[in-house]
Amino acid sequence: MEYKIGMVTKGEVTGIQPYGAFVSLDEETQGLIHISECKHGYVKEVGDLLKVGDQITVMIIDIDEYTKKISLSLRALEDPQTFVYYPKKKRHYTKKGKIGFQSIRETLPKWIKQAKEDEKNQINSR
Template identity: 60%
Template sequence: MTFHVGQVLEGVVTGIQPYGAFVQLDEKHQGLIHISECRSAFIHEIGDEIKVGEPIRVMILDIDLYSHKISLSRRTVLDGYDKAPLDIENVKQEHKYIQHHYWTNQHLEIGFDTISKSGQSMINEALERLHQ
């Protein structure tokens, strides 16, 4: 199943922490409802609001492109924002040309083979710098 921002779906609460609740969306994906996204009013204990095992309707707020973590909101569904029209094509267009810079170079295929093949050139380069 592919997910997108603004999508409303039903899941099952699988865990509760002081900062939020984990929701199983399908057999492979789960997301987190931060405590601030449970409802519009202040919540002292999230366990008083949401129980493990209960079905829950949520809206997808964000999908992190690097970690693939899904941020969810129950508040938007309770407040009726899920009924407001959302132009998904415009949302996709807005994010189409954004460059994401990660702290790692995940796009490179670096492994032990690459190091072993280029090891001698790396040693030679280091020796040249040392003798300068």
């Protein structure tokens, strides 16, 4: 079978390593689900999610052109709504005084005047 990026297929978990799980797609083809592609969020150990012999559905997210290694993902098939993300509190600090482009508006005439004076000085010094 010819596999393509984006294809969703079934496979069997054939091995678990600290960095991911190997999945047999057919008799001749095997791919790897990296630990970061197991699910949304933090995964401490792949063995907590998958076991050898599990029949799973995966998405092909990459195929190395030279080595023909296939990268797989379970995370790509998850509903992102099921992932709960708790963002850190954002603290907004405001500077008192000038806001936005106001300071540029005030200093631009000074810069233009200084540039004209510098230009005159260069012409006179020749």
